[in-house]
Structures are given as structure tokens and as C-alpha cells.
Amino acid sequence: MLLSSWFVVSVTIIPETPHLVHRQVPARRAELDAIFRVTESVFAHVPLAIALQSATVLLARLLGVGMVQGAWLGAFCAIAVCVAREITQREYQWIERHGGGLRRNMPLFAGYRFWEWNRHSKRETLGGVLLVCAIATLATLV
Structure with missing residues (x-):
């Protein structure tokens, strides 16, 4: 450190x-x-989300997909990765705190209980989601 x-x-x-x-x-x-x-x-998802959305838009454009469709496809891809990352982090937190270090002790869908996520996780995910949606909306309007 x-x-x-x-x-x-x-x-x-x-x-x-x-x-x-x-x-x-x-x-x-x-x-x-x-x-x-x-x-x-706090903003760890932002560069990841922008990079995923940009890569998806680029790939979509190379395959002949329109800019608006590519932007929204990229937004959904980035949102899926950001949410999956937080779900995984929540699962590991649960295993460390309550599962005795064993994944088998974790109840089904423990990571999907977003109401149990800490404030930081919610803000981080929401920041990435709002950013890519704003970029896709901007691509739609322009």
C-alpha cells in the first residue's frame, strides 16, 4: 500500500x-x-461501463448495426456487467461474514438481494447505469 x-x-x-x-x-x-x-x-464502474459501451458500439458499427441500436446494446451490456460484478461482490461478502468461508453455506440467490447491498454498492452501480443510459439517450437524440 x-x-x-x-x-x-x-x-x-x-x-x-x-x-x-x-x-x-x-x-x-x-x-x-x-x-x-x-x-x-466510488466510480469504479464508470470507466468499465464506458469502455464496454464503447467497445460494443464499435463492434455493432463494424457489423452494420445503427448507432442508436449500438449505443443501447452497449448500455445493456455495460449494465449487465456492472450488476453482475456487484452481485459477485455481495456473494463473497456473505461467504466471508456468514458462511464460514464456504460457498455451500450461502443460501440460493444471496447476491441478488439488492436491498441488502451496502450504500456504496448501490451508488456505484447506479452511477454506471445512469451514465451509460445518458450516453445512449444522447446518441438517440443526436
């Missing part, structure tokens, strides 16, 4: 307060990693 287990925050020198010179503030790696991981992965 980029962060070590402890790091030092240096405070700038203020002439009126010499006691603040190089004050060290320890921070836990796990807390910082959690902050950075959430902010980095």
Missing part, C-alpha cells in the same frame, strides 16, 4: 505559534485506507 502503518502530518510554521513546528499526528493505516478506498472506488 502507499500508506505506511503510521505517518506524520507536518503542520506549517506560524510565526505567532512556534509550538506548532513539526507537530506529529499519528493516524491508523486502516482508517486512512478505508477513506481512500471508498473515494477511489
Whole structure:
């Protein structure tokens, strides 16, 4: 990881307060990693969705399919991959938390229970879905 287990925050020198010179503030790696991981992965589906939609549109155009149909086909492809990725992540989370590390302990369709997904998963998936739908809508209107 980029962060070590402890790091030092240096405070700038203020002439009126010499006691603040190089004050060290320890921070836990796990807390910082959690902050950075959430902010980095909130938009993890966006580049994936755009790449899938673009590749599908390109392939559709090479096969003689219209731009609008290709854009919507690409949108559905990207949505399917984003949703499948979150379903898989939810299944692995369930296995780690409740299944004792064994897939056979997981109930049928545990990953499909989207109402049990965490807020981050819902936002990430919804962001990718809305983006590719907006791009397909734009291709339809233009």
C-alpha cells in the first residue's frame, strides 16, 4: 500500500505559534485506507461501463448495426456487467461474514438481494447505469 502503518502530518510554521513546528499526528493505516478506498472506488464502474459501451458500439458499427441500436446494446451490456460484478461482490461478502468461508453455506440467490447491498454498492452501480443510459439517450437524440 502507499500508506505506511503510521505517518506524520507536518503542520506549517506560524510565526505567532512556534509550538506548532513539526507537530506529529499519528493516524491508523486502516482508517486512512478505508477513506481512500471508498473515494477511489466510488466510480469504479464508470470507466468499465464506458469502455464496454464503447467497445460494443464499435463492434455493432463494424457489423452494420445503427448507432442508436449500438449505443443501447452497449448500455445493456455495460449494465449487465456492472450488476453482475456487484452481485459477485455481495456473494463473497456473505461467504466471508456468514458462511464460514464456504460457498455451500450461502443460501440460493444471496447476491441478488439488492436491498441488502451496502450504500456504496448501490451508488456505484447506479452511477454506471445512469451514465451509460445518458450516453445512449444522447446518441438517440443526436
